[in-house]
Amino acid sequence: MLSPTGGIPRPATRVLVIDDEPQIVRALVINLKARHYEVDAAHDGATALQLAAARHPDVVVLDLGLPDMDGVEVIRGLRGWTRVPILVLSARHSSDEKVEALDAGADDYVTKPFGMDELLARLRAAVRRAEPVPGGEEDVIVDTADFTVDLAAKKVHRDGKDVRLTPTEWHLLEVLVRNTGRLVGQKQLLQEVWGPSYGTETNYLRVYMAQLRRKLEADPAHPRHFITEPGMGYRFEK
């Protein structure tokens, strides 16, 4: 990873670009980075699905013509678990193609060649409407008997004090809290926190889970909130 620890306060929009044509990827990456988006790129569908799971992009730009799988399959693969906006690029102008992609779950369909300004505007629109309603959403703060997690401010409060967490500790906590009550498999946990290639290093989990419990549990030896499900994963309970 390039900046595993550095990304601190600004929640930059993360874009996943999926295209097998290097020039297009390059043009997109340059333009997006210039506008302070965080960009990941994949040149085939399999990599794309992996990256999406690992990085949780805020928006996906997908070229339908991929070497390894049908673009529509990529859409379905994503839609199986996420509602992230998908902006489709395609050289095909056929109406059927558009309808198929849109009905599979795409949010927008742009035909090549496209104007960069227009694409960026469509991207802004897609991101904008995916944003949570500015006024509502109490979900950013999760309260337990022992501590409070503020997902927006990235802060944990306990006994009237802020608890200091390292980036990895926070990342792990975040994944667990966003799935409050649900079991999160160790593989999923590892891949979301450490990256797609870390699926088996369960010792990381043990170390950092212990760290979290030491900092947040009233009695770290008998955790009430960070619960181990042996052989499966961990679960955060309020």
Added chain:
Amino acid sequence: MLSPTGGIPRPATRVLVIDDEPQIVRALVINLKARHYEVDAAHDGATALQLAAARHPDVVVLDLGLPDMDGVEVIRGLRGWTRVPILVLSARHSSDEKVEALDAGADDYVTKPFGMDELLARLRAAVRRAEPVPGGEEDVIVDTADFTVDLAAKKVHRDGKDVRLTPTEWHLLEVLVRNTGRLVGQKQLLQEVWGPSYGTETNYLRVYMAQLRRKLEADPAHPRHFITEPGMGYRFEK
């Protein structure tokens, strides 16, 4: 999905069509009504804003060329109080126009002449993503008289408490529950839980089935939910 809303019986999707060209309005209205949308139509911006406030449409189709006011002003007027999806129609292909409309709050931009199929697909996409998350937490929950299984959270609840299951127990339960009411053969059960090379070790089944019944049945000796079909397999009943 045949119905515009995605199959669930719900009040019809309401569309507000704003265009000053009678033929286009007519074509849209006919096509939309044929697909069981409710349709309102306005021929100018002022009427459109009034109608939108009165009728609360689920999606707006807006032609930018209106007699009384600039189309972008209509977008702003709507965005002042609602996040309803806005699909813009326009004869102008200019990139600047598109960018302006999209940044003013439009969700999509289609240039005339447009294909009706494509427009309808884009409309479906706009409506779809505005829908609330299906099922709230989309947790698949199976309820019985004695306990509750949450397949997404991997949780079993009984008598106000969470029941702790081992990985094998959970896996077995999952296969049975996903086939509620159906007989699952022992070979199938073994292969799904233990792997393709296990087809005959029926003693595993006996042990873990007993485990499940002890943890979940009110009277493990006389199971109501985990039913043995001698010589064949097991069946889960609510």
Added chain:
DNA sequence: CGCGGGCGTCAGAGTTCCGTCAAGAGGTCC
């Protein structure tokens, strides 16, 4: 009435998995 197959139950052995500690590697800030 004896026999055998299929099933449920139990408890122990063996293995895997987890929590904990500690030490080293790498990076950052003064």
Added chain:
DNA sequence: GGACCTCTTGACGGAACTCTGACGCCCGCG
């Protein structure tokens, strides 16, 4: 360069889980 801080890695005791064999029960059948 030195003093942190953080992430990685290895080792170990103990806990949890899986597997296995033994036993008893029920039932159909010879």
